[in-house]
Amino acid sequence: MNSMQRVLTTMSFNEPDRVPLFLFTGLQGARELDLSIEEYFSRSDYVVEGQMRLLKKYRGDCISCSFYAAIELEAWGGDVIFQPDCPPNAGPAIIRRPEDIDRLQAPHVSDSPVLLRVLETIQTLKARVGDTVPIVGTAISPFSLPVMQMGFDHYLELIYEQPDRLAKLMRINEDFCVEWANAQLTAGATAIGYADPVSSVTVIPRELYLKTGQQVAKRTIARINGSTATHLASGRSLPIIDDIAATGTAGLGVSALEDLATLKTAARGKLTLIGNLNGVEMRRWTVQQAEQAVKCAIAKAGRGGGFILSDNHGEIPWQVPDEILLAIVDACERWGNYPLDWIE
Amino acid sequence: MQNSVQSFCNALESLDRIQVEVLFQQALSGGSAIEVVEQLVVPALEQIGLRWNEGHIALSQIYMSGKLCEELVDRVLPPCDPDRKLQPRQAIVVLNDYHMLGKRIVYSVMRASGFELFDYGRMDVAELVERIIRDQIRILLISVLMLPSALKIRELRNALNARGIQLKILVGGAPFQFDPQLWQEVEADAMGLSAADAVAIVQRWAGEMT
Structure with a gap:
């Protein structure tokens, strides 16, 4: 099987030849090309070259074409702060007072040089790999984007205290998210990672999610012309797994803070789980610990398909050594072959 | 009650x-x-x-x-009220990071618990060292979200040691939740999983210092 066949098989809840592996090494492409993170993301051809080298080196089953989360804020007129050893951060809020929402206008993808750079990257990668490897695009959910648009504290206050303005902001963000996700699919992305950390029960209670984030996700995902996988960026999901499945999404990135076997039982036949290797601890793993962690994850969630081995955040930290990433790949290839008869 | x-x-x-x-x-x-x-x-x-x-x-x-x-x-209990637990001098900061919510929560809970503390906002190591010296801080609360920012705490500790500054450092944030050994590796004195943990730890340290 090639990577595309492997991923599609597991996502239809069947067992492929082996457990697919998604290593979200977006930043590490810069290291491969000996560039700073800022330089690396400044040109489409750099990212294409970096991702192609990483695909060969780590033998993963997808190409991640998300540049960095703050790129969406950049499209809205915000600033991005680059540092040498970590993901780019969003600069100051573009919504400084709730009243700014009343005059807010979303950018168009076709007018945004940074988003067009992502689309160019997807197109070139698609030309290189065709239908053999899934290309995963990313769109930040309309419900989670305001964390960057207005700051987390002010956004939580808006959610609780100004439902009408929240609804207005969601309408604007939903249109943008749909346009952005569909542009990536048109460019050649196989699926969209719907990044929605605010919907996690780590951030808001389930009752509030059902009234807010879930409604937004249902409306938005219905208008995206392809498959989505929801990612809560390390946030917990167990109490809302059925609710997330009801949004129409096909996959779910799950947290290392929850038991993978319990998650698998809850998601079986409804969602493909993506996770949940601990990206923070990974930095100081030994090769043996990496192998053990991979074995443990496969043993808990591999059977029956519906599982993609990955980290739990959707982004491997810059500080994780190459040796450990390669140990994860080796362990997946050694212990992930179906049927998983070695599991008692 | x-x-x-x-x-x-x-x-x-x-x-x-x-x-x-x-x-x-x-x-x-x-x-x-x-x-x-x-x-x-x-x-x-x-x-x-x-x-x-x-x-x-x-x-x-x-x-x-x-x-x-x-x-x-x-x-x-306004900020100037003598019943506020002003001593020992303490501050809270987001180190290196740009994610402010964790600090905001701990700051609110500390103040709601009767403490008064400097809010340094977001700072880099060099700027923070100078402020600590100027304000004669004895307890520092550090909030981070990203792993690289957590690793900068050891850089801060080394810089403080080089200047002969001794103070208690309490750390919190997602990296410490995902790696329970990390706070010791970066040479913090304690780690809190919640704002309430921060209150309990600072109360204990304040008792030891007076």
């Missing part, structure tokens, strides 16, 4: 502002402001912190309840 704490806690978790206000005023009619802080607000925030640590309540509830309590306590 136990029943009042539970009712206050329930009202805070559900963000029932009216009930929170009623219970707070009832408590004030039977005790001084600092007694109400210590016997009602702090135990309620401790309980909420415990429920956060156990995964029963969400960050949004922690944030909104802490902010609400901070507003209540500010009304009856």
